[in-house]
Amino acid sequence: MKQLSTLLLAILLFSCKSEKEEKEPLYQDTNSAIAEGTTSDLSPEAQLGQEVFDGKGNCYSCHKPDQKVVGPSIQEIANIYKTKKGNMVSFLKGNEDPIVDPEMFETMKTNLILTKTFTDEELKGLEAYFYSYTNQK
Ligand code: HEC
Structure with missing residues (x-):
């Protein structure tokens, strides 16, 4: 039984x-x-980004909202991309040089193999998610 x-x-x-x-x-x-x-309070686009960030992207293991761990904080990346008008989607597709911390790029570079497989929608979502942390809206 x-x-x-x-x-x-x-x-x-x-x-x-x-x-x-x-x-x-x-x-x-x-x-x-x-x-x-x-x-x-996140847009649907940013919510998709958050899903990817916390899920299959595994980005959270190196990027925290407001403090540097392995990689720069989400806030720092978002602010620098806003200020320098960087193209994050294109960066995640492997088509741009790093603008945040080029000396540490080797650590980020391996993730591009993964992000290159993401859809445009997912990459734009990630970008929107990063930008939701910027303090210069
Ligand atoms: C193994 C740790 C690690 C993981 C996992 C990781 N990153 Fe990074 N990331 C870094 C480091 C270190 C940098 C700083 C080097 C640089 O600026 O390229 C960085 C930088 C970045 C930048 C700024 C690039 C620039 O222009 O300089 C973006 C955007 C970014 N990461 C997005 C992501 C996203 C999205 C994910 C998840 C798909 C992710 N990262 C996963 C370590 C990581």
Whole structure:
């Protein structure tokens, strides 16, 4: 009996999981973020960016909102891009030279292999997400 219920539980968990994966994970998470009231002030574009930033982009491991860790903070990058009118989408496609911290570019460069696979929509989302942190709106 115990074995049977374990089996049923396993099947149940498995079916839930595959059901979840079939849905659009991007929008699903975005909605739950709104429900929590944390990112409701972000544009839909920036919300997509945040999804990628915290999700498959793994950007958060090196970029924090307002302090330098491995990479410059989101705020610093956003402000420099705004001031210098940088093209972040093009940079993430591997078509621009770094303008924030060129000496550390080697560390960022490896991520471009990943960001080059992102859609324009995702890259523009990332840009919008960075810009949501700028203090010169
Ligand atoms: C392994 C750590 C690491 C990860 C992961 C990482 N970055 Fe970076 N990033 C850096 C470092 C270090 C710099 C500073 C070097 C530079 O300016 O290119 C940087 C710089 C940048 C810049 C400024 C580039 C410039 O013009 O100088 C942008 C934009 C950026 N990262 C976006 C991202 C995005 C988007 C992701 C996720 C897809 C990401 N980074 C993931 C380390 C990382």
